Amino acid sequence: MSDAGVTQTWPTRWRRPPQMVKSRAWRIALWVLAIVYLYFAVSTVEVNWTRVAIGWERGMRFVAGFLSPDFTTRWRDISTGLIESLTMTFTSTVVGILISVPIGVGAARNLSPRPVYLVCRSIIAVSRALQEVIVAIFFVALFGFGAFAGFLTLAFATIGFLAKLLAEDIEDIDEAQAEAIRATGASWLQLVNYAIQPQVMPRLIGLSMYRLDINFRESAVIGIVGAGGIGGTLNTSLSRYEYDSAGAILLIIIAIVMVAEYTSGILRSRLQ
Amino acid sequence: MLTIENLTKVYKTGDRALTDVSFTVPKGQVVGLIGPSGAGKSTLIRCINRLVEPTSGTIRLNEVEITRLRGAELRRVRRRIGMIFQEFALVERLTVMENVLSGRLGYVPFWRSFLRRYPAKDVALAFRLLDRVGLTEHADKRADALSGGQRQRVGIARALEQEPELLLVDEPTASLDPKTSRQIMRLIVEICRESELPAIINIHDVLLAQQFVDRIIGLRAGRVVFDGPPILLTKDALTRIYGEEDWTAMQKGAAEDAQAEAEARRANEKFVGAL
Known part of the structure; x- marks a missing residue:
């Protein structure tokens, strides 16, 4: 194949080109943004644990009823x-x-x-x-x-x-x-x-x-x-x-x- | 008789598919329409039964001007024009018989077609055509249970069930193997000869066209650049239609094919006639 004695080398690495966001900087920025948003979103969820403790008993009664159904x-x-x-x-x-x-x-x-x-x-x-x-x-x-x-x-x-x-x-x-x-x-x-x-x-x-x-x-x-x-x-x-x-x-x-x-x-x- | 005068089609996108196409197809003539992909072959035959709306020009089928018709009048003309499709275009989930009978849709009222209660003579015609294309025993099978060649036979029977005055054939052999392609082409041409039915066959395979049709029309970029008997389709003519290519080699192959074809026919038929 090589005419002038030059052996051509072919690339051995191939990556799928990015389909949606072409720029690397933007891709990283979007990921960071998404993670930060997720963190803050989760931290706004307030759980009242004392309320859960009271509710637990009622919830368990419900489950108990479910497990002993009365037809x-x-x-x-x-x-x-x-x-x-x-x-x-x-x-x-x-x-x-x-x-x-x-x-x-x-x-x-x-x-x-x-x-x-x-x-x-x-x-x-x-x-x-x-x-x-x-x-x-x-x-x-x-x-x-x-x-x-x-x-x-x-x-x-x-x-x-x-x-x-x-x-x-x-x-x-x-x-x-x-x-x-x-x-x-x-x-x-x-x-x-x-x-x-x-x-x-x-x-x-x-x-x-x-x-x-x-x-x-x-x-x-x-x-x-x-x-x-x-x-x-x-x-x-x-x-x-x-x-x-x-x-x-x-x-x-x-x-x-x-x-x-x-x-x-x-x-x-x-x-x- | 079909007369096309100055037919032009410009798509909404601005693409000119056809420019000033004029020709006449007399009763019983089988015309092969050839040309490279995108030359406007498919557009041309679809303009004739108005599946595509022509931009200007006139099309007359036995003195009925087709281009201006609307609604019921258009449907009445469509039922006189049979069409055979490239990928068969059968309704896959209907039976072979239903597909053939659907050729009568333009003739029967809705309730008849809905209840599948076709007039006796329509049913008889369907059975006769199924016998003609050799599919009688498959009448009650679903169309998707058949092979490619069998499906195209159903497509042919459907088109003939319309008792058409003109047959439009869009790439009938494009999804078939070479042998089946020949059989299908031979069947179409034979049927046209039997009932003096004029046909326009849109076809990619130049050799197949040359062997079977009476007349060839070559389209290039929406214009007629060749119109004559297959014998006049020379190297120059092919170059005019398709562009530069080694045509002599292809035609040599064609000659051999034609010989083989002729021999096969001679072997099949008991009498060696005017061959």
Whole structure:
């Protein structure tokens, strides 16, 4: 290879060039800044240790109740709450999906005209910005205590979640398939049915199953602010200091969430 | 008959993809469109069925002016133009039959396509075409279960299910091996001959084009720089289209290929005709 008797030497060291911050000085400065900030941030957290000592005993009673759960004493309340929660979860998920599919399609940039896109994106933004508990408080104020407020809250939250993820999935489809269907002279509805739906369906079903178990967990949380269901029962037993019943309720919630998680996992892997 | 006059396409970015392209494709003619990457081949055929909006010029398919159509009228023209794609562009999760039947989408109302209840003659045509491309037993398989060559056959059947008056073919062999490429090209050209279907085949492989098509149009930087029968595609013409390269060596290879092709055909067919 070497013509003039000069053996060329090749570098033996290679480093990956910095991708984000090019200057070495800036990189060091940013690290130092981050560490200093973290130090001060942690040191502002005040822990009142005497308060912890008092609370410890109460906390341990809670744990003890959890470890010796009492399913029987309040079984009637628990079962009513559970049925209410499950009903709320199913109905709100179904209604939420039915509403979020058109909104999700409308919020996909590659399918919808600009004005429709903007309206649908705003609906999604509003639904996502409002936390379930806040929405639940609003609906309880509007419709009174009970499962109906919970149903509305969960359906509303489902729209933001599902429509956003569906829209993003539609924007990620293989455009070649859509182009081919468009080239046959298909109408917009036929395009959605033939080119979009087959591509996003498995994910839509997976997300719906996932939302179903989120809604069940959320139904326990929003019950605390009066939106009915197992959360209401949990709240009552906590305020009566019946930690053993509360422990039983928590165990049931965990069991149901695990079952939901497991079955949705199986279903999703079958759908691919 | 397809007539293109002064077709120009300038993308929003300011890139001139096509400049003043004019030509006519009579009934039954198979045209090979060649040219380097970025010459505007793909843009040109997509302007014809308006998957890309032309900037100016006119395109007429059997006296219908295509460039101004909108909505339902545009869809009615699209259904008369079949298209075959480079990466097949089948809907992967649908069955082979659904993919073929989707060629009728421009003809049937939404409820029929949604319920997969196509008119009897559409279904019969689909079965006939699947038989023609040799995939009858795969009708109920999902499209993603097929091999590349089989998928392109489904793509061909889908385009023909439209009962088109024109076939647009975008790099039909780019993702296939050499042997399958030949088979697919032969199939497309045979089908065009059978029903006097005019076709524009956008193709990278000059040799394959020369062997199968009636006429070659060479594009370079969005302009037509060659238009004639394959026999006139000389070293000079190739240089005009692609730039300087050792064309004689390539054409020698082509001649050998053509011979092999001819021999293979002779072996296949019982009668040795006008070859």
